[in-house]
Amino acid sequence: MLNSDIIRGHLDSIILRLIFEKDRYGYEISKEISLRTNDQFQIKEATLYAVFQRLEKKELIESYFGDITHGAKRRYYRITSLGKAYYRQQVEDWRMTKEIIDVFMEGLE
Amino acid sequence: MKSIRDYVNEMFNEIPDSEQKDIMKQEIIQNLEEKVCDLMEQGKAEEDAINKAIIDFGSIEDIKKELIGKQPGVKNNAGLHLGYSIWGSALIIALSVFMNFYYTPRVIWFVYPTFAVLWWPLSMYFRWLKLK
Known part of the structure; x- marks a missing residue:
């Protein structure tokens, strides 16, 4: 299971992306991350909720309580317009970073 | 599924009380219980499932940092x-x-x-x- 510092630096973007697609709740997000990466990356729940807290503080996401399931109300997260702008900026930054790093990581046997 | 609740309660003990903390605690308990249910559906025994959920949870330190940083009182006087x-x-x-x-x-x-x-x-x- 990969859990590198490089990924850790992009957790905000990963989670914003998943919430961007549709409103989701905590466990759904951690499941989705494992599923999409074929279990190569699993997020620790502790990390996940710390990120939620941080993103909410920065007003990039907001939360609301959904319908009752499993005996309690699920807490869903929704992206704000600020969050969308931030995510797009992050995508742009990543594209440029990738190009730069590739210059030094590719092509040498 | 008392054990998940106990575990989460214990973990949050060292974090000062706040409304935020209670909401997050409920959220985590609920999500972990759902995970345990999923793991049991995949054929794990309840005890194993609970253990796996707890191990996967990771360290509380990250959450602590985010929650405590938010507390008032550290403001600059x-x-x-x-x-x-x-x-x-x-x-x-x-x-x-x-x-x-x-x-x-x-x-x-x-x-x-x-x-x-x-x-x-x-x-x-x-x-x-x-x-x-």
């Missing part, structure tokens, strides 16, 4: 302390000047307490500079 020290020392100095010239106009002694009192705003000033 240095400016207030500086203002208080300036006003306080000005009043004390004014009093000694008054006493000096009213009771002993021939001996100028108010300079000594003035220098002593000035340490107070001076130290507060540097504290304020540091925290600014």
Whole structure:
């Protein structure tokens, strides 16, 4: 299971992306991350909720309580317009970073 | 599924109480219980499922940092302390000047307490500079 510092630096973007697609709740997000990466990356729940807290503080996401399931109300997260702008900026930054790093990581046997 | 609840409660013990904490605790308990249900559906025994959920949870440190950073009380009061020290020392100095010239106009002694009192705003000033 990969859990590198490089990924850790992009957790905000990963989670914003998943919430961007549709409103989701905590466990759904951690499941989705494992599923999409074929279990190569699993997020620790502790990390996940710390990120939620941080993103909410920065007003990039907001939360609301959904319908009752499993005996309690699920807490869903929704992206704000600020969050969308931030995510797009992050995508742009990543594209440029990738190009730069590739210059030094590719092509040498 | 008492054990998940116990585990989460125990973990959050060291974090100071707040509304945020309670909401997050409920959220985590609920999500972990759902995970345990999923794991059991995949054929794990309840105990194994609970153990796996707890191990996967990771360390509480990250959450602690986010939650505690939000607490009020760590806010910067240095400016207030500086203002208080300036006003306080000005009043004390004014009093000694008054006493000096009213009771002993021939001996100028108010300079000594003035220098002593000035340490107070001076130290507060540097504290304020540091925290600014």
